[in-house]
Amino acid sequence: MEFINIFIKAAFVENLVLAYFLGMCSYLAVSKTVKTAFGLGLAVIFVLGVTMPINWLINTFLLSESGVFGIDLTFLRFILFIAVIASMVQLVEMIVEKFSPSLYNALGIFLPLITVNCAILGGSLFMVSREYNFSDSLAFGLGGGFGWFLAIIAIAAIREKIKYSNVPAPLRGLGMAFILTGLMGLAFLSLTGIDPAALTAAK
């Protein structure tokens, strides 16, 4: 039950893009068509869902004082987290290149740049500061990734639609994307305040 709570909270209530504004660079750059946004969204779900549990293991068993080495190595946290994320992204890149070359070309530089997508490092750091356990961090990774995926395909569909609108010239492109993101954040506010944990606890 705790797993579902954290998943829902990360995906809808505290959406990484629309509540914390994390991972904006690729969110704005790759959201021009639904197809590429879909691919990148799936990649982010995968990377978040895999790196968070791995980073949890590293943080608990290697870096903490009660770990294997018996000394406090938390100053290595950032480097190790990034290293894990980078290797995962490398893996995703190879898979995408092998199985969908067209998507690989469409995503271009933004696929390797998932490495520096702040949503992903942000997820791992949230995990540390909120003291999640292993299954919590898996739920947060998958949920946060899913929320990011939803946000990017929604804005991509809207951007495909407003291509045919008579948008004032200075706002075309990025300007409109920022306005859209703000208004989407307003719409997502509807779910802030729902606490799945409180509801299940009442039962």
Place this chain on the structure above:
Amino acid sequence: MKQALLNLFRKIEPSKEKKLLHTAYDAFFTFAFAPNETTHGGVHIRDGMDLKRTMVHVVLALQLCYVFGTWNIGHQHFVALGEHTAPLAGLHLKILYGLVKLIPIFIVAHVVGLGIEFFYAARKGHSVEEGFLVSGALIPLIMPPDIPLWILGISVAFAVIIGKEAFGGTGMNIWNIALLSRVFIFFAYPTTISGDDVWVAGFSSTTPGSVVEYGWFVTSVLNPILATIGSATFNVQSAIVDGYTGATPLSLASQGGWENVTATYSSSAMLWGAIPGSVGETSKVLVVLGIIFLIVTKIADWRIIVSFLVGAAVTGMLMNLWGVTVFMQVPWYNQFIMGSLLFAAAFMATDPVTASATPTGKLIYGFMIGFIGMVVRVLNPAYPEGWMLAILFMNTFSALIDHYVLEANMKRRMKRAVVTATA
């Protein structure tokens, strides 16, 4: 009569050089008459309706809500004071008071909204887009009667500039304009639009004993006139009666379930709408008449309304089954006569611009609004009512729903094409 009006219009038509004047003229001319020009070439539309006439139908459907809302502002006000509590007692005072509250809201919404539209139309050099006609008619109905007018003006300006003109004007917006202006107030000035104190006009607080606050217009203009014609006047010394709370059915339900609601309001009062709330949404009967009118004239798509109601009903039943809080145990059919559920289904979700455009998409869209709105209403302790937020939430996804419905359609047809080609 018709000819005389037409001649009058022809006589006062300003030259096309005067941009702003001609824009204004054109707006009022096409409001009264359908334009003569028809489409030439390859576009064929079977229906004689143009955009403005479609919108006028929606505005017509709202008129009953306006009339009732005017009376209800006054009625709720006097019920709180314990004067003229019978529905028809002091009728002229109630209607006068309702007008005193409603007309400024109406004027501010239209002056700000239409002013911005005229400005943009003149700048872009085309005739004014009549999109604000419906938004302008809806906005006064979804506001609490005591909303400060400057806040209303800012919110309308926000909705029209950021929500519509930035997207290129009428028909291009992604989010519903009327709801954007309301959600702006909801998050920027929450105390003016939520809580138990705001739904009854004329008081800054609804605790028993607080004295009524009539403006200068009532005390120094209306009261002397009423006194000279020898009728009852507004009593400036009256105060709220003991035991009055001003709580809406929804806030009562979230505190103590359905029994708590029926202790204060009877089901028939909720059905007919003599309860505190936003100006136009309280009367369920009149809203249902509006729904019938919109469906019969084919202005609103029945798919959205039906799937919306089904979604809300199914979610309500699931919550009855789950039932961990008192609000969840409220019988699902009673959810329909509380709050603005029906009003949202009739006039907000059916907005053809912001809803999904494909028939299948409309079913999904309506159902999801019903589901999310009910979840927000019942499960989210932060917000008393969910439809505004649920509709904005699904507006965000309506383009995506359309995208996938179209894609599925294309895939199916491709498959069929391949099968016939190989056969």
